[in-house]
Amino acid sequence: MSQHALIPTSAPFSAVEINALNTVVGRSSPEQRAWLSGYLAGLAAAVPQPQPAAVPPPRERVPLTILYASESGNSEALAFAAKKSAAKLGFDARVLDMADADITALGKVRFLVVYAATWGEGDPPQRAADFYAALMAPDAPRLDGARFAVLALGDSAYVNFCETGRRIDARLEQLGATRAADRLELDLDFARPAAQWTDGTLASLKPADTPSTATVVHVDFQNALAIDADDAPAFSAETPLEAEIIDLVNLSGTGSTRETWHVELATDQPGFAYLPGDAIGVVAENDPDLVAGLIDATGVSNDGDLAKKLTRTLDITTLSRPLVEKYAKLTGRGDVAALAGDAEAFRSFAADRQLIDLFTSYPERLDGEQLMHLLRPLPPRLYSVASSQVAHECETHLLVGAVRWNSHARNRKGVASTFLADRRKAGETL
Numbered sequence: 001m002s003q004h005a006l007i008p009t010s011a012p013f014s015a016v017e018i019n020a021l022n023t024v025v026g027r028s029s030p031e032q033r034a035w036l037s038g039y040l041a042g043l044a045a046a047v048p049q050p051q052p053a054a055v056p057p058p059r060e061r062v063p064l065t066i067l068y069a070s071e072s073g074n075s076e077a078l079a080f081a082a083k084k085s086a087a088k089l090g091f092d093a094r095v096l097d098m099a100d101a102d103i104t105a106l107g108k109v110r111f112l113v114v115y116a117a118t119w120g121e122g123d124p125p126q127r128a129a130d131f132y133a134a135l136m137a138p139d140a141p142r143l144d145g146a147r148f149a150v151l152a153l154g155d156s157a158y159v160n161f162c163e164t165g166r167r168i169d170a171r172l173e174q175l176g177a178t179r180a181a182d183r184l185e186l187d188l189d190f191a192r193p194a195a196q197w198t199d200g201t202l203a204s205l206k207p208a209d210t211p212s213t214a215t216v217v218h219v220d221f222q223n224a225l226a227i228d229a230d231d232a233p234a235f236s237a238e239t240p241l242e243a244e245i246i247d248l249v250n251l252s253g254t255g256s257t258r259e260t261w262h263v264e265l266a267t268d269q270p271g272f273a274y275l276p277g278d279a280i281g282v283v284a285e286n287d288p289d290l291v292a293g294l295i296d297a298t299g300v301s302n303d304g305d306l307a308k309k310l311t312r313t314l315d316i317t318t319l320s321r322p323l324v325e326k327y328a329k330l331t332g333r334g335d336v337a338a339l340a341g342d343a344e345a346f347r348s349f350a351a352d353r354q355l356i357d358l359f360t361s362y363p364e365r366l367d368g369e370q371l372m373h374l375l376r377p378l379p380p381r382l383y384s385v386a387s388s389q390v391a392h393e394c395e396t397h398l399l400v401g402a403v404r405w406n407s408h409a410r411n412r413k414g415v416a417s418t419f420l421a422d423r424r425k426a427g428e429t430l
């Protein structure tokens with residue numbers, strides 16, 4: 001019997017082993033081979049063989065579009081915070097500024113969260129005006145099948161409170177999208193309720209069981225740039241930049257009725273960048289005389305801690321209708337309730353009056369807790385930048401007109417402008 005080479009050289013054995021196997025198998029009879037193959041098959045079945053590691057099916061990430069309309073950065077900051085929370089929940093989230101977004105791509109969005117501020121007299125932020133107009137236009141794309149939620153930011157001192165968010169919310173529903181969470185309208189103390197709303201909304205937006213075969217479809221908003229989390233604003237009202245005042249000069253000559261201050265700030269901090277035309281929010285303090293007047297008018301006990309809060313963190317000037325409503329409830333006064341309940345009566349009373357006028361016109365004794373409960377956080381005041389980083393890389397200049405007027409027999413002052421003009425000087429920080 002001649003020896004046949006039955007084992008190919010490509011077999012997973014060395015040349016010596018292949019030789020040896022050929023010596024045995026090549027000489028074997030059909031009966032011996034049949035026995036050998038059966039034996040080896042049985043051996044393989046009996047001994048567990050190491051399996052290649054199982055590749056888990058890819059975990060599906062749900063595409064989410066977070067759209068914001070912002071002028072001074074609050075909605076923008078909320079949008080970026082939402083992106084972080086969404087990533088933790090497994091969303092593949094993109095943040096879009098309405099200023100860069102294209103309406104035609106909106107029709108492809110499946111999950112949408114909108115953060116929208118109101119400006120002007122109930123208008124959208126200037127930068128978002130084109131997108132907003134396209135959304136309201138008759139040829140806006142249908143949004144059937146999409147799920148959405150809107151958070152509206154505003155200031156209750158304005159008559160058209162949160163108007164832009166309200167309209168966007170109504171329009172998205174009109175275009176066929178389904179509301180995943182009720183619209184939330186927030187005043188200037190928005191940070192905590194906004195975070196809670198975002199968490200709840202993302203949880204209700206996320207489909208309970210996302211099919212593993214689904215693919216992530218990123219909507220291409222044409223010119224729109226989906227912004228990286230790294231592009232989120234480095235400084236905000238919650239995390240303000242502390243800057244040294246390099247110079248603070250009254251540009252108006254003596255005898256001038258106008259009072260315009262040139263403020264130079266050292267802003268050489270990493271992450272702080274601006275373009276000409278940008279606005280910067282100044283975190284100011286209230287006039288201590290007004291704080292004392294408020295304490296006097298409400299009869300609260302004058303402990304230092306309360307005075308500090310009234311000076312630094314609470315809005316003690318704005319007279320809004322929601323505040324009058326709260327005051328009516330707190331005091332149980334029918335005349336204050338009537339004032340809050342009648343839009344025209346309120347408008348006429350509030351014209352050129354401030355919070356202190358409410359307390360002096362409808363006096364009641366309050367305690368510190370009650371007074372603080374009535375007030376909202378002191379908002380930063382916005383000023384347009386009057387310099388360019390091309391010329392002043394490490395500085396920011398502002399032009400601030402000091403606001404002073406007399407109305408209803410009381411001298412009144414703008415919060416931030418007179419904080420700078422009267423109570424700050426070069427070398428101090430802002």
Ligand SMILES: Cc1cc2nc3c(=O)[nH]c(=O)nc-3n(C[C@H](O)[C@H](O)[C@H](O)COP(=O)(O)O)c2cc1C
Pocket residue numbers: 069070071072073074075076116117118119120121122123125153154155156158159160161162163188382
């Ligand atoms: C000049 C000006 C006009 C505003 N108009 C309104 C308004 O009509 N209705 C409203 O609810 N809020 C109004 N606001 C308040 C803003 O909506 C609020 O400050 C909001 O937090 C700004 O958000 P943003 O930083 O994302 O732009 C106005 C604020 C400014 C400074």
